Amino acid sequence: MTRTVLGEAVTDHRLTRRIAAVLGLDPGAGAIEYDGEWVTWAQIARFADRINTICRQYGPADGAGIGVLLRNRPVHVATLLGVLLSGRCLVVVNPSRGDERTRTDIAELGLPVVIGEADDLGALVGRPPGTTTVTVGEVSHEPEVVPATERPGPSENRPGTAVLMLTSGTTGPPKRVELTHDMLAHSVLGPPTAGDTPPRKLSSGVAIVNAPLVHIGGVYRTLQCIVAARPYVLLPRFELAAWADAVRRHRPRAVSLVPTALRMVLHSDLTRDDLSSLRVVTSGTAPLSADDADAFTDKFGIPVLTSYAATEFGGGVAGWSLADHRQYWSTKRGSVGRAESGSLLRVVDESGAEVDTDTVGLLEVKPAQRGEATDWMRTTDLARIDADGFLWIHGRADQAIIRGGFKIMPDAIRTALETHPAVENAAVVGRPDERLGETPVAMVEPRPDAHVTSADLVVYLSTRLARYEIPTAIAVVDTIPRTPSGKADLTAVRSRLLTQTRAGDGAQHA
Incomplete structure (x- = not known):
């Protein structure tokens, strides 16, 4: 089923309905601040519609793979949204993964359409006869389309899949993981509800996104801002001075920092006054020691809420709530929190038999994002779950x-x-x-x-x-x-x- 936004067809999923509605709320307002300049919602919407049209014209069917060489720039956010609105499958390609490996990766995927900046396309893609290439520059510029000169070769269509992301995850060696529209919607909108209505006006607050779009964290942070109609500052990467400047100017109440970034903030000369607007910091993607979390709280007076997630799960499956932090942190420090609503966790031995409470074994997960029918997913993480349901990670069974x-x-x-x-x-x-x-x-x-x-x-x-x-x-x-x-x-x-x-x-x- 499709509908239209700004004259162009969009696939009618729960997530794309929300995206389309938000893009039209207040077209003239600022949506993304990048390098000191604001890009409006109208500019994002128009470019996304253009990408939507190109994907429908050159992507042969719903679920067709559209490769995007993603970088942290507004035009890439608009491109991401356009691919999602088209119903095609966004195949995330990391242009910084190593030229030779990326070229091989793209060639093996056999994509009918590849989108990226001119330098990336020239160095990593070239002009394969069976691939349509789309060059993007700025959101105010028309994408340059070079149609394939030969009929595209056979490619795997994935109806219902929103994003195909290369990940190293926690469940095995590197592979591409399918994230469906339903999984993305659950992660950024929550479970479906009868009153699942979009906001009527833009959020007054401004968020900060510094996670890379080639990482699932960057995709989720971006979509969380879009579906909440929340303007945000997009940073090309985490850089302490630029991040701190954005915090001082926009005074967000919450930010997300991976452990590396959190330690950079912790060991900087920033003061409580610099971060006075923050009420909480969330942290994930890698282990964060309880000592670092406590040191951050001691220095800035801000609690740190850690979480446990993986691309394969479709998002987070465990984490700390602020209420749990206030009640349990002193006795549970070092845990990654308790299971998220709807997610199930268990610890098993190598034979698959569930072990006793507080016994270390291999962690298995049933993520809420994947629905009730999903099987238990075996991770490579060694873990234990205590009597209060708190999850503790004790390293990796593999050598990652x-x-x-x-x-x-x-x-x-x-x-x-x-x-x-x-x-x-x-x-x-x-x-x-x-x-x-x-x-x-x-x-x-x-x-x-x-x-x-x-x-x-x-x-x-x-x-x-x-x-x-x-x-x-x-x-x-x-x-x-x-x-x-x-x-x-x-x-x-x-x-x-x-x-x-x-x-x-x-x-x-x-």
Whole structure:
């Protein structure tokens, strides 16, 4: 079923109905502040409608994959909304994930339409004959469409899927996860209700969004602002001075900070006066220590509410409420809170049998966002649930590294290192970091008679991995410690790397 907004058809889902209604509330008012300038709701709506039309014209069917090389700019927000309104499936592509890997990713997806900025399209997509490319610049400029010169090849349509997002998640190795319109709607609007009506006027408050749009957190924060008719400041990335300036000027009552950003604020020279408008800070995507949460509250007088979520779940499944924080924090500090309404949590052993209260095992989840019929989802997180229902995370059953909210698979880095012609073997482990939580560090064994430096390897990896995946230290050694079976002894590797001096991180040679 479709309807129209500003003359263009939109797919009639609960979420898209709300988006369409909000875009028309007060067209002349500011919607997004970016780089000191406001973009109006009318500008966002017009550009979204244009993208909607292009997607319907060149995307062959509802659920067709529309690739978008997303960056944190207003034109990309409008593009995201336009794809959702069209009923096509937004395939999130990270243009900063490493050129070679991104090019391979796009080629394997076989997308009928790819949208992005000129530089990204030129470097990562080119002009494949079976793909329509759409160049976007500013919301005030018309998108440039270059139609495919050949019939698009076969591609998988996903009716009902709103977003296909590449994620490292908590339930296994990197993969693309389907987020349906219903899942997104549940996460940003809540459960369906008989009075599920849009706001009648714009919110008087201004939010701040600094999470990247290529991350599920950025998509959710953006949609939460749109459906609530709340203007917001969009930051290209978290940068302390710009974020603090936005807080001082717009005085929001709540902000969301990933642990890395929260620690940057904590260790800055900001004062309680700078953050005096804030009543609460929420934090997720990576573990935050109770000590850091308490230190933040002690310094600024603001409670920190942590949560537990994953893209695979369609959003959050556990978290702290302000009421729980007031009542339980002193005795439950370090927990990630209790199950969200409608979500179910349990802890099992390796055979799948549920364990006793307060016993550590593998966490399984039934997210409310996925509906009652969903099966239990096994995570790789070691956890326990206490008698009061509070969830405690005790690390990961796999060897994943969480760096500032991004999950890194060591094998991806190892594989990239071992493609270097001078490298025989490599091993990658995580090293604790006060600001980021953990960073990857690597040990490399060169091929016989070959010579390579850590600096050479950093340059080599810069076009093959995302910046956050590049090791902060690379030790070039004669021989990597091994177990009797011949595998790299990761315990010995970690011990050796952790004892090295931190001076010269990213360019170490041992």
